[in-house]
Amino acid sequence: GWLKGTSSAEFSQTLNYEEGSRYNGDITSVNWTLAGSSKTFSYSYDPLNRLTSGTSPDMSENNISYDNLGNLLSMTRDGKTLGYDYTYDGARGNRLNAVSGTWFNGTKYFRYDVNGNVTRDDSRGISSISYNHLNLPQQVSSVSGTLLSYSYTATGEKLRSYNSKTGTTTDYVGGTRYENNDLKVVLTEEGQLRRSGNSYSYEYWVKDHLGNTRVAFYRNPSTGQLEVLQREDYYPFGLNKVRGSLSSSKTNYLYNGKELQEGFDLLDYGARFYDAVVGRWTSVDPLAEKMASWSLYTYAFNNPLRFIDIGGMIPYPITVRAFHPDKYFGGGYSGDNRGYTTAPATARVTQRLLFDTDKSTLTSQAWSSKTHALYGTFESRAMPKQKISSFTSSTGSDGAKHFGIEAHVASANPLAPPGTPDVDVFSSLSITSKDNTLSITGKLTGDNFPSTEAFVSDPSGQSVFLGIGLKEGNPYQSLWGTNKENPIANISLSLTTDDKGNFTGVSANGKTYTIADWNKQFQQQDPHRKRENK
Structure with missing residues (x-):
């Protein structure tokens, strides 16, 4: 609230x-x-x-x-x-x-x-x-x-x-x-x-x-x-x-x-x-x-009554992106021509949840990279729709902080004819913070076309993958409706942190990983489900 x-x-x-x-x-x-x-x-x-x-x-x-x-x-x-x-x-x-x-x-x-x-x-x-x-x-x-x-x-x-x-x-x-x-x-x-x-x-x-x-x-x-x-x-x-x-x-x-x-x-x-x-x-x-769509000198997203900047850097952001791994999206439009990454990169739609364990409210931004036609000079940038459906925060008797997040982002090709369906991604996350450990569970659902990736970043700018979705379907059949119940990725991991809140390691499925080794598992995957199944 x-x-x-x-x-x-x-x-x-x-x-x-x-x-x-x-x-x-x-x-x-x-x-x-x-x-x-x-x-x-x-x-x-x-x-x-x-x-x-x-x-x-x-x-x-x-x-x-x-x-x-x-x-x-x-x-x-x-x-x-x-x-x-x-x-x-x-x-x-x-x-x-x-x-x-x-x-x-x-x-x-x-x-x-x-x-x-x-x-x-x-x-x-x-x-x-x-x-x-x-x-x-x-x-x-x-x-x-x-x-x-x-x-x-x-x-x-x-x-x-x-x-x-x-x-x-x-x-x-x-x-x-x-x-x-x-x-x-x-x-x-x-x-x-x-x-x-x-x-x-x-x-x-x-x-x-x-x-x-x-x-x-x-x-x-x-x-x-x-x-x-x-x-x-x-x-x-x-x-x-x-x-x-x-x-x-x-x-x-x-x-x-x-x-x-x-x-x-x-x-x-x-x-x-x-x-x-x-x-x-x-x-x-x-x-x-981490905030490529904002001026490098802007304070509090130009909304200083709603936001603060605790240390002169951004809060813990959770980034959810839907991107097309191929050079061509289909229908004569460009894709993103890349694999999974936590680095700044183009995407058909991006939602950033400005999560912070010391705050009792949650805000977010959404944007889209430019789309251009392959055979012409036309280009445009979509204006995504986004919503935080629910955000809860509480503190347990043991001092643990508990958070719940339900969010949705959607965006359509701005150059396509009116009525073109949106790319939809829903995020459902449960987060617990206690004793230098940040535990995150949940799931991503939605169209799963094109590919999907989600990651969380710490105050130092280091990012850790939460989950990915492999591209399946096509733009002509996969985007109709929100497909909220369609699974994209399950999320379950714990992050250890130092006293400044920066990530030091990952635990998942009974194993421990360095940040680099954990991220490498996702970066090395082919974002095409069809190719994976061959």
């Missing part, structure tokens, strides 16, 4: 989904009460579920538009305009060349390195940024002379930052933070323990449905009363409305609970940094090949 609201003495909110007859999980309005004042944010979307406006009485982001790649083209924030230009070095692409409008008081330019990382940002007065081997910022220089530097582990975990303006060196040891070698903060799920001299105070953070810190408060040791230290409101794409801390004590863990970098004013998500002013990442998605 969808979260309907949260409530506390300091902050409460109600989420509404049904206004405007959307009924698809998009949040159409939010009512919240903060410091005794009630407000409403109303939202609208385009047919691709991308946010087009978010408006409240005293703050708004509206007139939002996008290009064909999903990059932001324009926005009006509190009546001030933002315009985006993507013609960089004479070529149009995903790199933001400049922003302009009354919000910026003119035109501000950006520059990039060969990996697509922002190296200069005139809108923030940043003259240069250098990056390490993981495309994480190492040094940031501003036109005012301030220097920021960062140190990381070999895997990208931040260890230290230095601000030349304040002379502060901050060391990060897990959830503990030291400033100039003195213990200052210990982070917890509910807030932080702050040290001042020989005394400590516990600060609590009240968050909304996106994990945004809305209120920070503590119990004053002198009066014994609860006192609010900080209040925050946010525009839809994450910029916090300047309210001002109510005391000298403040937290920089704000939008999505991520740390705002002082002197840099970007949010650190771990894998990359986010610019809430322009609503874009400053670096390419480390797992960009």
Whole structure:
């Protein structure tokens, strides 16, 4: 189900989904009460579920538009305009060349390195940024002379930052933070323990449905009363409305609970940094090949009220694809001319279920690769139909998390005559997560024409096959009806994971496999059932 609201003495909110007859999980309005004042944010979307406006009485982001790649083209924030230009070095692409409008008081330019990382940002007065081997910022220089530097582990975990303006060196040891070698903060799920001299105070953070810190408060040791230290409101794409801390004590863990970098004013998500002013990442998605249909810099599928990006990378996706293994599909149309793979590849229809064991909701995307006629120049891309029929989540008494997924995707040849039947694939999955083990059982059903493949990917981008279906039948007889009861593949395996959730091995049918050996079983199979039976 969808979260309907949260409530506390300091902050409460109600989420509404049904206004405007959307009924698809998009949040159409939010009512919240903060410091005794009630407000409403109303939202609208385009047919691709991308946010087009978010408006409240005293703050708004509206007139939002996008290009064909999903990059932001324009926005009006509190009546001030933002315009985006993507013609960089004479070529149009995903790199933001400049922003302009009354919000910026003119035109501000950006520059990039060969990996697509922002190296200069005139809108923030940043003259240069250098990056390490993981495309994480190492040094940031501003036109005012301030220097920021960062140190990381070999895997990208931040260890230290230095601000030349304040002379502060901050060391990060897990959830503990030291400033100039003195213990200052210990982070917890509910807030932080702050040290001042020989005394400590516990600060609590009240968050909304996106994990945004809305209120920070503590119990004053002198009066014994609860006192609010900080209040925050946010525009839809994450910029916090300047309210001002109510005391000298403040937290920089704000939008999505991520740390705002002082002197840099970007949010650190771990894998990359986010610019809430322009609503874009400053670096390419480390797992960009897993989301080939999206811009490399797009945040939260341009629907920041519904999605979050926990670490700057994509959630655990489960990918289901129907593809034609031959060069020719039949009827004079092209196929995909390939075998089974977990790599980026063309398919007649793809559905990606954005599953995450730490979430209680499930979303998905669907797309199709281009289809073209073999004897002509005509080509087109289908617009698949998809549905999550059911998603359940629960936690057992032993701490195990249980999930159930029922999904369907369908797509027809966009160049074929009207009435051409769809390629249908149904997914029915049961998933259990406990003690570094992810167990997945279920089945794929549907037309089984052409071939079918399904796999799950971990946060590092490593993918593991769940099952495959061998091509059988033909486009003239096999596609009529949904064929929901027709079996394609049975799924039953357990995946061991490390502490970061990345797969380390597979167990199935009483045997254990390395990831490579398990996947090889599927990759080596001929996707044609008829050929297999010869």
